[in-house]
Amino acid sequence: MHRPKRLTITAAVAAAAALVLTGCSGGGASDDASTGTSKGGTLDILTAQTALHWDPATSQSLGITSMGLVARRLTTWDVQPGKTAKVVPDLATTTGESSDGGKTWTYTLKDGLKFQDGTPITTKDIKWGIERSFAPNLTGGLSYHKSLLVGGSDYQGPFEGKTLDSIETPDDKTIVFKLDAPYGDWPWLASMPAFAPVPEGEGTDTGAYDAKPVSSGPYQIESNTQGSQVTLVRNKEWSAKTDSIRTAGPSKIVFKESQDASTTTQSLIADNGDAKNSFGAQFLGAAELNQVRANPAAQDRLATSKAGPxxxxxxxxxxxxxxxxxxxxxxxxxxxxxxxxxxxxxxxxxxxxxxxxxxxxxxxxxxxxxxxxxxxxxxxxxxxxxxxxxxxxxxxxxxxxxxxxxxxxxxxxxxxxxxxxxxxxxxxxxxxxxxxxxxxxxxxxxxxxxxxxxxxxxxxxxxxxxxxxxxxxxxxxxxxxxxxxxxxxxxxxxxxxxxxxxxxxxxxxxxxxxxxxxxxxxxxKQSFLAGSNVENFRIADFPAYPNYLKVSLAQ
The missing domain is CATH 3.10.105.10 (Dipeptide-binding Protein; Domain 3)
Known part of the structure; x- marks a missing residue:
């Protein structure tokens, strides 16, 4: 959940706006004709959360939100307005090859995958990352896989030197999962945060890793001041040639934490200064939506989901x-x-x-x-x-x-x-x-x-x-x-x-x-407000959130 994901976890159910949009997009020329994505600028994401979890083992982040900017997984989501969500390859070449009636799933990694320091990403790093999610001191993350992998119910993580034998890595490019029973949705599970690679042996200092993990995505964490802000900058080792989902528009992304919902809404409505390059991460409640309804210009910058959660x-x-x-x-x-x-x-x-x-x-x-x-x-x-x-x-x-x-x-x-x-x-x-x-x-x-x-x-x-x-x-x-x-x-x-x-x-x-x-x-329905320079601020049919991986800024 567990989000919303589950709405009981993140916020109250929001009202939708008077002007219903599947998304909105600001103006501005693009310097990437193939994706329609402008490159450059600093995007501010305003959130009421006092701390964001960046450790894949403890994150409940949806596939298209914050963690997806930093951590790739074996698979990911292709979500577009008006289309049914699809699971697609991310680090892997396919969404998974099943055998043994759905009890065994095999993946092969793409060529040219690297961590932020240039080290090649191998299947041993993915195995280590998943094993970390079983550690008793790493709780709160999405845990569907834990009850499905053979031996998972008794496994306590890798920090004492033990491995989970139901995750096999016969070579650096191949990873095989052995399940207790057939599971048809395993390709979706392989898109969960725990399936992000963690360099083998790293992340034993769990607090430090939660604040600043090793990136496999288009952005890496430059600084993280809990309760204040997290600054992401480009990961120069990320290659768009291996990633068809993330467009990596902004040069820098700043998550501003502990933001008051009403103040955030007023700032975005006013659309001055940095607010032009910002959007709110929390969907708007009835009070905030009433503020937006009173301002036609702000309504044009509102993205509202279809009915969903x-x-x-x-x-x-x-x-x-x-x-x-x-x-x-x-x-x-x-x-x-x-x-x-x-x-x-x-x-x-x-x-x-x-x-x-x-x-x-x-x-x-x-x-x-x-x-x-x-x-x-x-x-x-x-x-x-x-x-x-x-x-x-x-x-x-x-x-x-x-x-x-x-x-x-x-x-x-x-x-x-x-x-x-x-x-x-x-x-x-x-x-x-x-x-x-x-x-x-x-x-x-x-x-x-x-x-x-x-x-x-x-x-x-x-x-x-x-x-x-x-x-x-x-x-x-x-x-x-x-x-x-x-x-x-x-x-x-x-x-x-x-x-x-x-x-x-x-x-x-x-x-x-x-x-x-x-x-x-x-x-x-869930509504989100963005500043006037924010482009590609759209909500697909699922989930009821903007797709952070596509957002860019007009240049």
């Missing part, structure tokens, strides 16, 4: 009356999605949701098992509660203690109370909220959001609804367990043919919603 109300299926399917079905009808969307920022905050697989994901099937108007069906909800003997339902809804989340939670509270359901709100700070929902069970409902880590239905379904993800920091916050769904997930996960896998994921989606473990609310 899902916002939903999770139902603790193992708690009290909520274990009864009829009660959970009653909640589907009792919710007032219209009021919820208004609280999220208005009609353009997103589209009403009914499925678990989100828009922009290949193979998604649209359906609605609980058809009702946007305001719900209170009479139907009351009928179901009556039949279930739950006419005096009292529930606790946990949410993040943030103005946007609180407004949305209050809309849910009011909607449910129309059906005679008493709802008590329990606002928590982010860390407490995450702990309460992923490890705890002392709640009835949770206002949650999810941005898949990679564009496959797998990343929508398995982390949220597989029973193995209950507790222990897993994101099955509904505590949902159904052996039939688990079996569908396992079968889909192990299917290498993607068209077949997509059909299985669609079945898992629908079968899960038959049990009503969550109430889908909206597929959120």
């Amino acid at each position: 899902i916002t939903y109300m999770a139902i603790n299926t193992q708690r009290g009356k909520l274990a009864d399917l009829e009660v959970r079905q009653a909640l589907q009808y009792a919710v007032d999605r219209k009021s919820f969307r208004i609280a999220a920022g208005g009609a353009l905050a997103g589209e009403y949701a009914s499925t678990l697989v989100t828009p922009g994901i290949a193979g998604r099937k649209d359906y609605d098992l609980y058809k009702t108007g946007a305001t719900g069906d209170v009479d139907k909800a009351k009928q179901l509660l009556q039949e279930a003997g739950a006419t005096d339902l009292r529930l606790t809804l946990v949410t993040q203690n943030d103005p946007t989340y609180l407004a949305q939670a209050q809309a849910l509270q009011a909607g449910l109370e129309r059906a005679g359901i008493t709802v008590t709100l329990k606002p928590l700070d982010y860390d407490s909220f995450t702990q309460a929902t992923t490890n705890g069970t002392d709640f009835d409902l949770s206002l949650s959001s999810w941005q898949p880590d990679f564009p496959s239905a797998n990343a929508n379904i398995q982390p949220l609804y597989d029973s193995s993800q209950i507790g222990g920091g897993g994101y099955n916050v509904s505590k949902y367990s159904n052996p039939e769904v688990d079996a569908l997930i396992a079968k889909a996960t192990g299917t290498v043919d993607q068209s077949e896998a997509q059909q299985l994921w669609a079945q898992a989606d629908r079968r899960t919603m038959e049990d009503a473990p969550v109430v889908p609310l909206i597929y959120a």
Whole structure:
């Protein structure tokens, strides 16, 4: 997640702007006719985060955002507006050759790959980088691969001299992965941060490496002052001949940390000085969007995603009356999605949701098992509660203690109370909220959001609804367990043919919603603001973020 990636991790769900764009691009001549990318200038990226993680072992950065500027992986993402996201080779020559029914995946490195010091990148560096991600003191990164590699569940990393034998490097160009079971989405996993090369033997001082890793991408870290700024400059050893995804437009990129969201928005609206060459890394909340709506010139510099990340109300299926399917079905009808969307920022905050697989994901099937108007069906909800003997339902809804989340939670509270359901709100700070929902069970409902880590239905379904993800920091916050769904997930996960896998994921989606473990609310749209000199500031159909790897500055 784990982002959004998962929205519960990074920020409140944002409203979309009055002017909907798939992206925006400033003017300016280009000196690279083949890519339409101007070269030069200093790009400022303004973020509210107080520290950015640059260690591939601990990063949750999406493939097209910050880490992608510094660290290449075996594969990466080709994302463009109006097109389905594709996995494509990055350091490797292919997206992976599978054998043994999908239990073995083999990659060959491209020629001419180098670290920032000119040292050739070998498969031993990739193996070392992945092994580091298993170290107990390197936590928080995307960890799908850890449970899939043979021996991964017991491996504790390479710092004590032990290797993971299921990662083989027969020569400097070839790397082979041995999995416990077939996994059709392994090419997507090979695009995760942990699959970036780390020079073999380096990164034992984990704090230092997190601040200043060895670069394999078009930029390297020149300086890093935590809480203040991180400055990236060109990596002269990077070659565009081996990289078809990154355009490396700006000469320098500066991440300015600890930025106040409102101040950042006001600065970008004013569009003076350095703000012309800047964009905001956080998507805009309702308050910030209202500021942009008041300025037509600023609206022209706004990039808004299509509907994508899902916002939903999770139902603790193992708690009290909520274990009864009829009660959970009653909640589907009792919710007032219209009021919820208004609280999220208005009609353009997103589209009403009914499925678990989100828009922009290949193979998604649209359906609605609980058809009702946007305001719900209170009479139907009351009928179901009556039949279930739950006419005096009292529930606790946990949410993040943030103005946007609180407004949305209050809309849910009011909607449910129309059906005679008493709802008590329990606002928590982010860390407490995450702990309460992923490890705890002392709640009835949770206002949650999810941005898949990679564009496959797998990343929508398995982390949220597989029973193995209950507790222990897993994101099955509904505590949902159904052996039939688990079996569908396992079968889909192990299917290498993607068209077949997509059909299985669609079945898992629908079968899960038959049990009503969550109430889908909206597929959120996310808006980002840039200065007038920022070019190629676009948001593809997935993910709902600007593609940092393509952004440039007018010259």
